[in-house]
Amino acid sequence: MVTAVETMARPQRWATPFGPDMTEAIVDELMTLPIFRDIDESRFPGNTPLRGILLNDTRVVNYEPGEIVVREGDYGNSAFLILDGYLRVVLNPNLPQNMLGRLSMKKKGFVEALSQLWTNSWRPEVRDPGRYQGATSAGSSGGTAGVYLQDIPAILDKHQTAQLGPEMIFGELAALGRVPRTASIFAESDVRVLEMRWQGLRELRRFDTTWKEKIDLAYRKNALHNALSEAPMFSHLTEEQLKAVEEETLFETHGAFDWHTSYKRMLAQGREMEHGTPIARQGDYPDGILMVRAGFARVSAQLGNGERTLTYLGAGDVYGLEELYRAWQNKGEDVVLETSLTALGYVDLLRIPRTVLEEYAFPQMAPPRQRLADLAGAEISSDALKEWAVGRRYINGTRAMLIDLNRCTRCDDCVRACASTHGGNPRFIRHGATFDHWMVANSCMHCADPVCMIGCPTGAIHRSMLDGSVVVNDDTCIGCGTCAASCPYDNIRLVQVANLHGEPLVDGEHKPIMKATKCDFCSSNPGGPACQRACPHDALRRVDFRGPDPFRGGYQ
Incomplete structure (x- = not known):
């Protein structure tokens, strides 16, 4: 007991x-x-x-x-x-x-897109109740989660x-x-x-060793094999050679799996996010490379008594390769890591030993084109925005809404365009965290690590097969709020829906029927995001924070 x-x-x-x-x-x-x-x-x-x-x-x-x-x-x-x-x-x-x-999405035709201007109801969030009848075969909002x-x-x-x-x-x-x-x-x-x-x-x-062996064996059989076979440095290997690499490769995790929970708590307390769990430190001797399988890690270099962020790594990126390749090329020269690596929230890594690289990878590889340490040559003044974005975990965003406040006149054309496209109710708020003249608005960022999807009982929130956007299927959403509670950036909202006459819909217990709403990147619209197209001053842009400099380029 x-x-x-x-x-x-x-x-x-x-x-x-x-x-x-x-x-x-x-x-x-x-x-x-x-x-x-x-x-x-x-x-x-x-x-x-x-x-x-x-x-x-x-x-x-x-x-x-x-x-x-x-x-x-x-x-x-x-x-x-x-x-x-x-x-x-x-x-x-x-x-x-x-x-x-899930949604079976397709792009709207020109007439369909244009007709939204006169077919929208005068009441926001109007639905046909018939969509939610028939209980379980397609999901419902009548309370069933199956x-x-x-x-x-x-x-x-x-x-x-x-x-x-x-x-x-x-x-x-x-x-x-x-x-x-x-x-x-x-x-x-x-x-x-x-x-x-x-x-x-x-x-x-x-x-328990039995459970460890069972899980590790499954990992090696599936995930590890796929990750290594897709890596360019091992693309020339035979199946037998690849298996030899797999047997020597270690996998490890760092940071907090449920990082979004501590993230929201720290922001509520008015504190910035710490940079996370150290993985490797500048000046250490490397025993192998680290390949990111999932999550993010910060690369930094010493600056006085502190550190400056150089870049961050995501799935498929490699750390420590330049140093080990130089040591092999110079016949065993002792090298140390030129940068430090820190987990940002949660990161899943593969550690590939130095001896394996020298036998199976380096002889067939071209020299790495750029050293991570070379990024330290950029002006220090350019680091501030990067440090802010990393600290707030905006690097998770692949299609974040970035507003240049020097250009924005607060006309709200973007909000009206969004409302016209989504049944009379906008899917974002023109408000958010600001740095200098940049604002990251409260709009779904379509994250690389979409923690909002974890725990949805019906799978209503998912990635669109059309363009990879994170979308919500209104027909199978049961309004439980799991996704809204999980979103680290508070970019999902529950709204009450109404019938075709504008009357609030209620369930059998007379409780209001709620639905999760969020930016869907106008996935079905032929012209792309309506908010961006409507901005008369080119102040609003959708950016991928994984790009080299989302504040100066890489706009979508």
Whole structure:
């Protein structure tokens, strides 16, 4: 039995158990399964016992035939263990977007786009209530969180699938690596699964060798192989050579997985974001390169008693390559790291040893074209904006709304254009954090790390297959507010919707029906973002903060 621990504090997350209906009896049942029964409980610390993890970091979820468990492309923070029943994973081809509760988007024609000027209702957020009837097959806003596939035999006939049965684990790579789900999985029969939030999964991997080997093996078999095979420096290798590189490669994570929680708390307290967890320090001897698989990391150099930000790295970028290549080229010359690397929020890395690079990569490589340290040659005065953007994590934004306040006349043409395009209600607020004469407006930034997608029960918020924008399917949104609460930048809002007569829609309990709204980058409009096109002074621009200098170029 789990008892109170007097000498060691329990994890703060246990103040809100993952499964409020979890009981000691369910934990007893779980402990009879070989996957938990064979764990050496003595290896777990007193403040995080095995039974405590099962009681507070897991929950039992039941699914009906046809109900979707995970969707390809979704972001998740939990893994699953099948207790009873069978699931199907869709291998090829992927399920259509509308089956997953997502929008099947297409560009509007010229007449369709123009007709918005006279077809919009005088009341904002008007909907046809008929869209929300019919409960579960396409999702609804009537309270159900399930999205169902209606004809399982037809799906099995048209798609290549594989069966998953009791005691099989899935979803662990996406949960621990903050990467999109790679396939859709649905219930073939009545199924009972154990859902484990990522913190509990991390502790199981940390303190039990069997779980560590299981997860690490899956990582090497899937994610690691793909990441290395896509890296230009290893593109010439045979499968046998690539496997040798995989066996020597280590993977590690730094920073806080749920960084958006601490981010919002710190901003509420009026504090700027710290730069995060140190990974490598300037002056250290490198033992290999670091390849970013997910997340962001800050590259900095010493400046007096402090440091200046040179750039930041994202998925696919490499750190330490220039120094190690120079050492190999100069026949073993001792080199040290010329810059420091720090996790920004959360970063998932691959560490590839120096010996592996010297055998498999360097002999076939051209010399690196630029050293990260060379970025220190830029004027120090140009760093201020970069430091501000990094500190506020705007580097996450791929299509942020940047307003030049020296040009903006506050005419609000941008707001009116947005409202005309979205049923009478704008999808952004012309307000936001400012630095000098630049404002990052409260508009969805379509993040590279879209934490808003984590936890959406119906998959209503997702990336558009049309252009990669983060969009919300109004038909399957149930107004739970999970995405709005998760957005680090407060760029998602819940609005009450009305029927065609302008009367507020309510559910069976007479509670207002709410929907999540946000900028969708005007994905269906042929001319692109209406706000940008409407600005008469070229003051509003959509920028990718991952570019070389979003304040001077790289406008979309």
